[in-house]
Amino acid sequence: MSRNMFELEESCQLKTYQKYPMSIVRGEDVWVYTSEGQKYLDLYGGHAVVATGHCHPNVVHAIQKQASELIFYSNVVYNETRALAAEALCSVAPQGLKNAFFINSGAEANDNAIKLVRKVTGRPEVITFEGSFHGRTIGTLSATGMAKYREAFSPRVSDHLFAPFGDLDALESMMSDKTAGVMLEPVQSMYGARSAPPAYFKGLRDLCDKYGAMLVFDEIQTGMGRTGQFFFAPHHGVLPDIICLAKAIASGIPMGALLVSDDVASHVGYGDLGTTFGAGPVASAALLATVHTIQQDNLIGNVQEQSAYLRAKLNELPIVKATHGLGFLVGIEFEVQASVIRDFLMEHHIITGTSSVPNVLRLLPPLTLKRPEIDLFLDVLSQFSS
Ligand SMILES: Cc1ncc(COP(=O)(O)O)c(C=O)c1O
Known part of the structure; x- marks a missing residue:
C-alpha cells in the first residue's frame, strides 16, 4: 500500500490513535501480513482479542x-x-x-x-x-x-x-x-x-x-x-x-x-x-x-504449558528484571524503557505492547502460540543491548 492510503485514513478520521506506519491486510494464526507483503509475529493478539488466532x-x-x-x-x-x-x-x-x-x-x-x-x-x-x-x-x-x-x-x-x-x-x-x-x-x-x-x-x-x-x-x-x-x-x-x-x-x-x-x-x-x-x-x-x-484445540492446556515455558525462559534472560501477570497475560519488567524494547522487537517483525508502567512490556498473544514462535521471540529479545 502506498503512503497515500495512510494519509487518506488520517485525513478523514479523528486523530485519536497513534498508529504504527504499517497496514495489516491479512492474518493467520499468530502471524499477520502487511500490504507490503511483510510478515509479523503478533504477540499482542490484536490487543488481546484474537484468542483463537487470526482467522481460525x-x-x-x-x-x-x-x-x-x-x-x-x-x-x-x-x-x-x-x-x-x-x-x-x-x-x-x-x-x-x-x-x-x-x-x-x-x-x-x-x-x-x-x-x-x-x-x-x-x-x-x-x-x-x-x-x-x-x-x-x-x-x-x-x-x-x-x-x-x-x-x-x-x-x-x-x-x-x-x-x-x-x-x-x-x-x-x-x-x-x-x-x-x-x-x-x-x-x-x-x-x-x-x-x-x-x-x-x-x-x-x-x-x-x-x-x-x-x-x-x-x-x-x-x-x-x-x-x-x-x-x-x-x-x-x-x-x-x-x-x-x-x-x-x-x-x-x-x-x-x-x-x-x-x-x-x-x-x-x-x-x-x-x-x-x-x-x-x-x-x-x-x-x-x-x-x-x-x-x-485444548487452548487452555496450551496456555498453561507454553506460558510456563515462556516465563521460565524469560526469567533466565539477563535483561529481564521480573515477569508479571498470569498465563498469556505477560508483563515483562526491564531496567530500560519498555518502548525501546517494543521498537527493537518491531524492527525484527514482532508486535508487542507497552503498559502504563514505563519499564513493563506486555504480551497478549493468541492462545494458540506455540514453542517455535516463543523461541523465535526469545532469540530476538536476547539480542537486545541498550
Ligand atoms: C480490563 C479492561 N476493561 C475494559 C476495557 C474496555 O473495553 P472496550 O474497549 O471493549 O470498551 C478494556 C479495554 O482495553 C480493558 O482492558
Whole structure:
C-alpha cells in the first residue's frame, strides 16, 4: 500500500490513535501480513482479542455461514444461534454464574455491571482500584483508576471511589452500608500486568460478604482462557457475583457479556437492561465457534504449558528484571524503557505492547502460540543491548 492510503485514513478520521506506519491486510494464526507483503509475529493478539488466532477456520466458517443466512435481528425475537452461543458460554462459566447478558464491548459490560450492583443492593457507591482501566464511557471512565484517561472529561459520575490495589485494610476503611460493589481486574493489565496473592482475593470476597456488597471481576482481558483457565475465579477458588467479558469472546467480532449469579439474575426484569446489537446472530456464531475451538484445540492446556515455558525462559534472560501477570497475560519488567524494547522487537517483525508502567512490556498473544514462535521471540529479545 502506498503512503497515500495512510494519509487518506488520517485525513478523514479523528486523530485519536497513534498508529504504527504499517497496514495489516491479512492474518493467520499468530502471524499477520502487511500490504507490503511483510510478515509479523503478533504477540499482542490484536490487543488481546484474537484468542483463537487470526482467522481460525472454525470462526471464519461460522461467521460466513451465519452471514449468508441472517446477519441481524434484535433481541425482540428468539434465534437459534444466540441460544446455542449462550448455552456454550454458560457451560464453561463457573458454577453459580450461569446467567448471561450480552452487549457489544468491554466498557458496555462494565457499565452494565455498575448498573446491576446499584440495582441489586439499592446503594450508590462503587469502589474500584488505583491503576485500573475499565473503559472509556463516562461511567467506566469514572471507575478507571488511572487519572490520565479521565482528566479531560471531568466531572466524574458521583459515588465512585478508588482504593489502593492489594491493600485489604485500606479497602475496608472505605466500605460501609453505602457500598454497592467492589470491581477489579484480577490482573491489572494496563498497570504492567499487576496481580495479588490468593489471600487478597479471598479477603475481597469476605469483605464484600461482610458489608453486603457485590464483587465484580472485570475479566475483559483475563477471561476466555488467557490466564490458563477459562476465567480467573478457579485460580484461587473465589467466586465473584458478576464477571464482565469482551475482547476475546468472539475472536474479533465486537461482543461483550456479563455472567451473573442467580441472586443478581433474580433482580433483573424486563426492560432493565438492553442494547440493539447485543448477541446479534453473527456475533453469536463467532462466540459459539470461539468456545468450541478453545475446547476442541485444548487452548487452555496450551496456555498453561507454553506460558510456563515462556516465563521460565524469560526469567533466565539477563535483561529481564521480573515477569508479571498470569498465563498469556505477560508483563515483562526491564531496567530500560519498555518502548525501546517494543521498537527493537518491531524492527525484527514482532508486535508487542507497552503498559502504563514505563519499564513493563506486555504480551497478549493468541492462545494458540506455540514453542517455535516463543523461541523465535526469545532469540530476538536476547539480542537486545541498550
Ligand atoms: C480490563 C479492561 N476493561 C475494559 C476495557 C474496555 O473495553 P472496550 O474497549 O471493549 O470498551 C478494556 C479495554 O482495553 C480493558 O482492558
